Amino acid sequence: MHRFANPARFLKIARPLTVAALVLGFALTAVGLWWGVFHAPPDYLQGESVRIMYLHVPTAWISMGSYLGLGIAGITILVWKHPLAEVALEALAPVGAVYAGVCLLTGSIWGRPTWGTWWVWDGRLTSMLVLFFLFLGVVALAGAFDERSRGARAAAVLAIVGLINLPIIKFSVEWWNTLHQSASITLRGSSIHPDMLYPLLTSAVGLGLLMASAVLMRMRAIIAEQRIAARRARLAGDAA
């Protein structure tokens, strides 16, 4: 297991992956959003405001997916004490918070013309806000200790406990009466017209790749910082 923890091995793979994810992510996001905003048809009820979906829905999916990644990193930290998992947790949390924040903001902007309100405290909106705070909590906790790996361990516990929020978000619209509509895309198919579904899926893949590239970049930066800190400590030790 620990042979994958080798940062040199990780960096070797991560460097080309970062570039590929960044270029492909930018391209697909640009195509998906341009397609959705300028070419997809308006909705029969919502009119033009349906176009917010092309940003709102992918950020919702990806922020939930990245929280799942955070939980897995948390388990890996506590069980296998994997140093790379600590790096991943630290790298992932702020990016996930940004995606969750974009999801909440775009949802609010969509809700005003569609529902007639910016915000309500229904099951879906509230649990999504909790997800945003969980991301922020992991960021804060990971940075609250002088010793990096102690912070990562504390944050790992929060990340794991917060996993319970994911099924709550997913099923909130089925368990409880909510203002938010239920899922359009299920195992049984999609109630989104193909002319709207394809640009949505394109921007979802694009935004997912952009998140992956941002996380890889942050992981590489954190490893570089750790190396600098280690070298400084060694030099200080030599001088003494």
Place this chain on the structure above:
Amino acid sequence: MKPKHQRLALAGAAVAALGIAAALALPALQDQAAYFYAPADVVAKGVAPGQAIRLGGLVEKGSLTRSADGLTIHFRVTDRLESVPVDYTGIVPDLFREGQGMIADGRFDADGTFKAETLLAKHDEKYMPPEVAKAVEKAEAAAKARPEKPTP
């Protein structure tokens, strides 16, 4: 190897305990976490007049009328089991229309009419272009107009 397995078992047990706790707590929340009551809930529970509640359902087709002042609307909210009359004075959201979902805050008066104070439109999970919606409507109307064929 042993401590690692211990930690794995501990983490697994913690996650399982968390899951069980949530599985027990969340269904129990059902009523408390509901954002609104449907007309059938209202009829079953017998909400007292003057009690503030949130009512949600579909605006019954053909029930929407407007008062002479142009601001007050009357309609019936249905969940296909029960339906209740609603009055509302004010500007309605763009998506508010017959056959669509709505959620209103307010209270029942003594006659059993729901006096809504705020009104929100609920959107469903269907997304389609206007032409497709029209085609669907046409097809549905045609299907209704066609006399039912006796099944052999």
